[in-house]
Amino acid sequence: MPPPGTAPPPTQPYAAASPTAQPSPNTVADFLAAFGGDVEAAVAALRAHHPTTGAGISPIPSRPRRQRSGDHIITVTDLQKTYRMARQRVAALGGVSLEIDRGEFVALTGASGSGKSTLLQLIGGLDKPSGGSVVVDGVNIGKLSDAKLSRFRNQTIGFVFQFFYLQPFLRLTTNTEVPGMFARAPRKQRRAHAQALIDEVGLGDRSRHLPREMSGGQMQRAAIARALLNRPPILLADEPTGNLDSATGASIIELFERIRDEFGTTVVIVTHDDDLARRADRTIRLSDGRIVPQGVVA
Amino acid sequence: MIGFRDSITLAHTKIRSKRIRMLITTIVSGLLFGIIGGGVLLFDGTSASVDRFADENLGGRYLVQGTPTIPADQAFPNPEDPALLKTITAEHAAYLEERKAAAKKYDIDDYDPKDEVPAVVDNPYGDPSIPAGQRKMVNQESVVWKRHLAEVYEKASANAKATPEAFATAARADGATETYQPKPLRSLALTFLKDGREDLTKVVTPEEQQAQMENGPPSSIESSELTLLDDELVSAFVTDPSTRGTPKGIPVLVPVDDVVATLGAQLGLSKRPKDSAAQIDWFREVKEKSNGVTFTECYRNAAENTRVEEARQQAAEIAANAKKPGWTKPSRILALPTTPCGEVTVASDTRSAREKKADANREAFEAQFEPKEAPRAELLTFQVVGVLPSDQSSMSGLEAVIGGIVGTRFGYGSIVPAGLLEAVPAALRGGDLLTKPPVTTTPDQMMFGPYGPDAAFIASFPTVEQAKTFLRSQACPGMDSFAGDVYYECGKAFSVGTYGSNYLVVDDIARQGRPFLIGILAVLFGIATIIIWAMMGRVIADSRRETAVFRAIGAKRSDIIGVYLLYSLWVALRIALFAALLAAAIAVAIEYLYAERATRAAQLAYGVFDGDARFHFLGVPGPVFWAILGGIMLMALVAITPPLLRNIRRNPIRDMRDE
Numbered sequence: 001m002p003p004p005g006t007a008p009p010p011t012q013p014y015a016a017a018s019p020t021a022q023p024s025p026n027t028v029a030d031f032l033a034a035f036g037g038d039v040e041a042a043v044a045a046l047r048a049h050h051p052t053t054g055a056g057i058s059p060i061p062s063r064p065r066r067q068r069s070g071d072h073i074i075t076v077t078d079l080q081k082t083y084r085m086a087r088q089r090v091a092a093l094g095g096v097s098l099e100i101d102r103g104e105f106v107a108l109t110g111a112s113g114s115g116k117s118t119l120l121q122l123i124g125g126l127d128k129p130s131g132g133s134v135v136v137d138g139v140n141i142g143k144l145s146d147a148k149l150s151r152f153r154n155q156t157i158g159f160v161f162q163f164f165y166l167q168p169f170l171r172l173t174t175n176t177e178v179p180g181m182f183a184r185a186p187r188k189q190r191r192a193h194a195q196a197l198i199d200e201v202g203l204g205d206r207s208r209h210l211p212r213e214m215s216g217g218q219m220q221r222a223a224i225a226r227a228l229l230n231r232p233p234i235l236l237a238d239e240p241t242g243n244l245d246s247a248t249g250a251s252i253i254e255l256f257e258r259i260r261d262e263f264g265t266t267v268v269i270v271t272h273d274d275d276l277a278r279r280a281d282r283t284i285r286l287s288d289g290r291i292v293p294q295g296v297v298a
Numbered sequence: 299m300i301g302f303r304d305s306i307t308l309a310h311t312k313i314r315s316k317r318i319r320m321l322i323t324t325i326v327s328g329l330l331f332g333i334i335g336g337g338v339l340l341f342d343g344t345s346a347s348v349d350r351f352a353d354e355n356l357g358g359r360y361l362v363q364g365t366p367t368i369p370a371d372q373a374f375p376n377p378e379d380p381a382l383l384k385t386i387t388a389e390h391a392a393y394l395e396e397r398k399a400a401a402k403k404y405d406i407d408d409y410d411p412k413d414e415v416p417a418v419v420d421n422p423y424g425d426p427s428i429p430a431g432q433r434k435m436v437n438q439e440s441v442v443w444k445r446h447l448a449e450v451y452e453k454a455s456a457n458a459k460a461t462p463e464a465f466a467t468a469a470r471a472d473g474a475t476e477t478y479q480p481k482p483l484r485s486l487a488l489t490f491l492k493d494g495r496e497d498l499t500k501v502v503t504p505e506e507q508q509a510q511m512e513n514g515p516p517s518s519i520e521s522s523e524l525t526l527l528d529d530e531l532v533s534a535f536v537t538d539p540s541t542r543g544t545p546k547g548i549p550v551l552v553p554v555d556d557v558v559a560t561l562g563a564q565l566g567l568s569k570r571p572k573d574s575a576a577q578i579d580w581f582r583e584v585k586e587k588s589n590g591v592t593f594t595e596c597y598r599n600a601a602e603n604t605r606v607e608e609a610r611q612q613a614a615e616i617a618a619n620a621k622k623p624g625w626t627k628p629s630r631i632l633a634l635p636t637t638p639c640g641e642v643t644v645a646s647d648t649r650s651a652r653e654k655k656a657d658a659n660r661e662a663f664e665a666q667f668e669p670k671e672a673p674r675a676e677l678l679t680f681q682v683v684g685v686l687p688s689d690q691s692s693m694s695g696l697e698a699v700i701g702g703i704v705g706t707r708f709g710y711g712s713i714v715p716a717g718l719l720e721a722v723p724a725a726l727r728g729g730d731l732l733t734k735p736p737v738t739t740t741p742d743q744m745m746f747g748p749y750g751p752d753a754a755f756i757a758s759f760p761t762v763e764q765a766k767t768f769l770r771s772q773a774c775p776g777m778d779s780f781a782g783d784v785y786y787e788c789g790k791a792f793s794v795g796t797y798g799s800n801y802l803v804v805d806d807i808a809r810q811g812r813p814f815l816i817g818i819l820a821v822l823f824g825i826a827t828i829i830i831w832a833m834m835g836r837v838i839a840d841s842r843r844e845t846a847v848f849r850a851i852g853a854k855r856s857d858i859i860g861v862y863l864l865y866s867l868w869v870a871l872r873i874a875l876f877a878a879l880l881a882a883a884i885a886v887a888i889e890y891l892y893a894e895r896a897t898r899a900a901q902l903a904y905g906v907f908d909g910d911a912r913f914h915f916l917g918v919p920g921p922v923f924w925a926i927l928g929g930i931m932l933m934a935l936v937a938i939t940p941p942l943l944r945n946i947r948r949n950p951i952r953d954m955r956d957e
Contacts, residue, residue: 121951146854147854150852153852154853159850161850161954165843165847168315169315179852182300184301
């Protein structure tokens with residue numbers, strides 16, 4: 001693995017698709033193929049690299065996508081969520097169904113208000129659905145009591161937020177330990193594991209530092225370490241790179257990949273960044289509270 | 299649920315956030331509570347000091363005085379009462395008949411009932427609705443009225459519940475170990491003989507009389523205010539007998555200012571200095587120089603005083619008329635005494651046998667209706683055996699306050715220790731004059747019967763709690779003060795109060811000041827609560843996102859509650875600590891600045907300087923102090939609970955989105 005914070009080396013499919021001349025109809029098809037048929041991701045890549053002419057487009061290197069195992073760790077069935085806003089009912093999710101496999105790296109994308117964060121929060125048990133069900137590791141979390149749901153979040157889910165949400169007056173090691181505190185994990189073991197995770201995310205030399213003494217990327221790595229403390233099988237990240245520059249964001253995504261690879265953790269991220277989404281095994285696009293079928297431009 | 303240590307870790311992060319707000323809250327709330335706490339510490343310290351001084355100077359006794367009460371309708375019959383007027387009129391008519399018969403019996407030819415003092419007179423201040431001529435009242439100078447009163451009070455005394463025995467029984471039931479009965483000796487009406495001399499020829503002018511009335515006597519020595527009291531109660535003030543030699547007269551303890559006022563010039567004593575340290579030296583000097591000093595007083599009973607007055611008038615009459623032609627000297631001339639407090643003698647008696655018989659008949663006639671004692675004059679020598687602290691009216695500032703709190707109170711005037719008096723040879727103590735003082739027959743003294751109004755029964759309790767129990771059992775409903783002179787009527791046999799010292803004055807202040815104190819405490823608590831409440835509410839509001847994050851990473855509601863309750867206790871602990879330190883600082887400052895002076899003031903108030911008792915303002919914190927600190931903790935918990943409960947019920951998603 002490359003050291004954290006460094007850009008990953010370009011991978012073959014993206015390099016092959018790098019346009020050096022005006023694209024022909026055939027090269028467009030090739031270009032789309034390089035994005036796995038994801039038209040929106042391809043267009044986003046074009047816009048990002050050459051907003052008007054498309055010149056100098058250099059797609060973000062992707063990685064080989066994994067085949068799905070069929071071992072669903074998350075099963076969402078006809079999931080609905082309605083909010084009341086000023087006497088009006090607003091449907092944030094209008095019947096979403098999906099399955100996510102154990103160890104899969106899934107990106108939820110979509111425009112603002114499309115329902116991707118709501119979906120993530122319902123999967124994480126932070127909110128109750130208005131209809132449908134979320135089954136995680138065989139447990140219908142909609143039927144859990146508040147205490148059991150807390151335990152579920154503590155043991156099964158690791159949350160990573162856009163703004164990190166670290167405790168400002170706790171040093172990195174203690175910050176990482178916080179989920180273990182709620183799990184009543186033995187202090188010694190908890191601390192050792194926290195230190196190992198800090199080393200793993202490349203912050204071994206920062207364990208005595210306070211959040212304000214770290215950069216945004218380092219704070220997000222710390223937040224990821226915290227999310228992993230109780231060894232959850234699922235990592236949910238809501239716009240984890242939204243507050244970071246692109247290079248740092250890329251390194252965070254790489255960290256997710258590594259976590260998935262090393263720990264077999266299922267990673268679900270919500271992102272606006274299609275370049276980053278392409279690094280996922282699968283991208284699920286939402287629009288107006290529904291999943292956009294593959295190949296359809298929303 | 300999250301472990302205690304981890305809760306502390308997370309609560310501590312809250313403490314470290316919003317430091318300025320926390321600091322302001324801690325300081326403002328701490329100041330409020332600190333001031334209250336300081337007051338309480340000072341109060342506890344003062345209270346303990348009063349106990350120490352009371353214990354040292356009263357020998358561990360807590361004295362309670364009971365004064366007999368007489369129902370108002372018996373003590374003060376309404377002189378305008380028509381029924382009473384009717385009775386008195388009838389009694390007066392019968393009295394006149396008796397007088398007429400007696401006058402006949404004693405051959406008093408010139409007796410005229412019209413010369414008698416009327417029993418009923420016009421009442422100029424009577425009810426205006428009654429026609430002027432019919433507004434009548436009893437004449438309190440009439441013999442009939444005096445007789446009537448005597449009968450009423452004799453009957454009341456016979457049925458009185460307020461006997462020494464009843465007092466002793468009630469006191470012993472509440473733990474009293476001893477009872478005493480001081481004897482006020484006001485009926486003695488002594489005259490101070492300056493330098494042992496007496497000049498009865500000197501006529502007091504009306505101006506001099508007016509001045510004397512306005513200024514009052516300069517000391518209890520000259521006003522003959524004396525109380526006979528058991529030695530045990532005043533032993534702390536009596537000097538070592540070996541320093542006085544053999545007894546030279548009636549032993550007496552005199553208030554220090556009275557010694558200086560009357561004997562100061564003779565003994566070369568200066569007036570009380572202003573500085574309290576100098577006052578102690580002054581007090582010691584007065585005590586030393588007056589020890590064993592004697593002074594003389596003259597006792598004359600009413601009959602002798604009448605003779606003195608007659609002799610003076612005769613002397614004046616003779617001086618004015620001696621040279622007038624045809625003026626005849628009285629047939630019987632009295633001579634003023636030639637020795638101090640001597641008896642009036644008959645200088646010449648040229649009355650005929652018939653005149654003598656007529657005078658004797660007239661005396662017998664008067665004696666039938668108003669018995670008269672034989673004339674008596676007695677020269678009494680007093681010897682100072684100790685000095686009492688004076689009352690605090692002459693003091694000011696802290697000395698007056700301390701003196702008022704811990705001062706010695708044995709009634710007014712000088713005290714004759716009964717035991718020491720008994721040890722004095724009979725010839726030096728005026729016979730039984732002090733132990734069996736003459737019974738007075740004036741209506742205002744008669745009306746209280748044999749036990750009042752100067753009568754007081756004293757009970758001694760070994761603990762202050764027993765004294766308080768007795769006081770409460772004898773108190774009238776709603777009575778909230780036991781210090782000072784207490785006269786209160788509610789059908790109880792006695793009016794009760796502390797005696798010897800104001801050992802319950804602090805207790806009294808606490809009880810009487812409680813509503814005020816509770817009000818102040820409530821206001822200060824209210825202000826502090828609002829401040830802490832606002833701060834807690836703000837902290838909780840600011841912590842919504844954090845709570846949401848905690849919930850997202852697996853915190854149960856109970857975990858959140860635990861962390862924030864610990865946080866609130868932590869905040870409260872800081873405030874309580876600050877308040878306690880401030881309170882201690884206030885008390886220490888007062889102690890440092892005033893304790894020494896207060897000790898001197900207390901010693902002066904007690905008049906005893908050789909004891910170990912010291913006056914301290916800094917006391918051991920009592921229950922109220924700890925209750926205040928506990929109240930801060932409780933208040934903080936109460937303050938944080940509503941916003942915290944609201945917070946944990948919130949949807950964490952909403953709070954994270956608000957970010």
